[in-house]
Amino acid sequence: MRTSTFEILRCPYCGSRLDLVTSSFHQLQGDEIQHGILGCQCCVFPVVDGIPVMHLQPAATKARELVERGETVNARRVMFGLDEADAAVGERVDTVIASDGATYRTIVEAFGEYIEGGYFLYRFADPTFVVGHAVTRAVAGTVLKHGGRAIDICGGSGHLTRSLMDLSAAAPVLADLYFAKIWLARRFTAPGCEPVCCDGNSPMPFARGAFRYAMCSDAFMYIWTKRQFVQDMLRVIDNGDNGRESAAVISHTHNQCTWTPSHGQPLTPDGYRNLFETIEPRILGESALFADVVNGGPLDLSRDVPSKALDAEPALTIIATRHPGVFVPHALEPPPNRAQGEFRVNPLYVESGASAASVVFRLQFPSDDYEQEYGACRQYLPEEIAIPREVLSALAAGRVPGDLADLVRRRVIVDLPRRYDAPVAGIT
Numbered sequence: 001m002r003t004s005t006f007e008i009l010r011c012p013y014c015g016s017r018l019d020l021v022t023s024s025f026h027q028l029q030g031d032e033i034q035h036g037i038l039g040c041q042c043c044v045f046p047v048v049d050g051i052p053v054m055h056l057q058p059a060a061t062k063a064r065e066l067v068e069r070g071e072t073v074n075a076r077r078v079m080f081g082l083d084e085a086d087a088a089v090g091e092r093v094d095t096v097i098a099s100d101g102a103t104y105r106t107i108v109e110a111f112g113e114y115i116e117g118g119y120f121l122y123r124f125a126d127p128t129f130v131v132g133h134a135v136t137r138a139v140a141g142t143v144l145k146h147g148g149r150a151i152d153i154c155g156g157s158g159h160l161t162r163s164l165m166d167l168s169a170a171a172p173v174l175a176d177l178y179f180a181k182i183w184l185a186r187r188f189t190a191p192g193c194e195p196v197c198c199d200g201n202s203p204m205p206f207a208r209g210a211f212r213y214a215m216c217s218d219a220f221m222y223i224w225t226k227r228q229f230v231q232d233m234l235r236v237i238d239n240g241d242n243g244r245e246s247a248a249v250i251s252h253t254h255n256q257c258t259w260t261p262s263h264g265q266p267l268t269p270d271g272y273r274n275l276f277e278t279i280e281p282r283i284l285g286e287s288a289l290f291a292d293v294v295n296g297g298p299l300d301l302s303r304d305v306p307s308k309a310l311d312a313e314p315a316l317t318i319i320a321t322r323h324p325g326v327f328v329p330h331a332l333e334p335p336p337n338r339a340q341g342e343f344r345v346n347p348l349y350v351e352s353g354a355s356a357a358s359v360v361f362r363l364q365f366p367s368d369d370y371e372q373e374y375g376a377c378r379q380y381l382p383e384e385i386a387i388p389r390e391v392l393s394a395l396a397a398g399r400v401p402g403d404l405a406d407l408v409r410r411r412v413i414v415d416l417p418r419r420y421d422a423p424v425a426g427i428t
């Protein structure tokens, strides 16, 4: 944890600033707190592997005792959810982490059933992500244009945090209760982000106005204390600007009026609207935003969707801001010609044939469940596609062939994090 993050951290319960307890065990690396104990006016919290743990669930208390004794590897293991009973898994995970060739995939595999790793390989091209990314780039890109910091709340393994890396003035904060996921995010998915382990059902451990952009994507329907969450989201972006320079975004939250897989406890569109109290949010149906993206833009945030139409939407995007530049049509960014990580053939494709000039790929879903939840990707992913061999060998060599733009735009080629361990397709 860097100083810039320490400065905005507050106790979720008493609201006071934290101090590093220098009389307890601690390890610093440059200006970063690697391990140690943070004290406020009411309690103490551990920093484990550079990640402040700002809640008091049993694992946090146990990890704090271990850090006090200088047992930092065991503290990490406890925060990973691996107790004495899971010692063999703990050994396996620690060994993989310490190895040179460690990747996102090898670590997730070492966790086995202890982490929900399932569809991570496909995340960067699934329809929920595609809309979330476009909304993030449009709204965060607008309100952070002249500086300010971003936070991704309940951001899991940091897939959308990665979309904020170049927009946030200080490193974006990734907040989530699942320590293993945010640990993986900082190392692989969004290197350089600042993870904070905290509970979405408790007050957020940040100072008022610490951020200019706050978002929660694909998670809000699982939050029980929704009213507190929204009021707190507005508090952490309250810079005294009355919302003219900041924005709160809840994207992909389910709708009580319709059924969806992984439903959670969603509210109705009006129920969501009522949570905001001090600012009138705009609620958009994700089907129209998805169509905007598939059609190449613009992403039209100027829509005023009648409540009857919203009732029929399986997923909603809620934007609260008074910034004049947000509720307008936003041109989509051109597909990147340089990878943030590395370009790979979308792992949803398997080789199905070949000629001298090209390799043929066929779309294949990892499971029926995946197809049911994310089958809408068929609208941009062709059932079958031939990719020229020179494109594939250039990708394998880490070069970017000239005519890649359209393949990247359609997510046939995806920009995945380095050491994510996606297969290199089509090279034999």
Ligand SMILES: [Zn+2]
Pocket: 011, 012, 013, 014, 015, 016, 040, 041, 042, 043
């Ligand atoms: Zn406190």
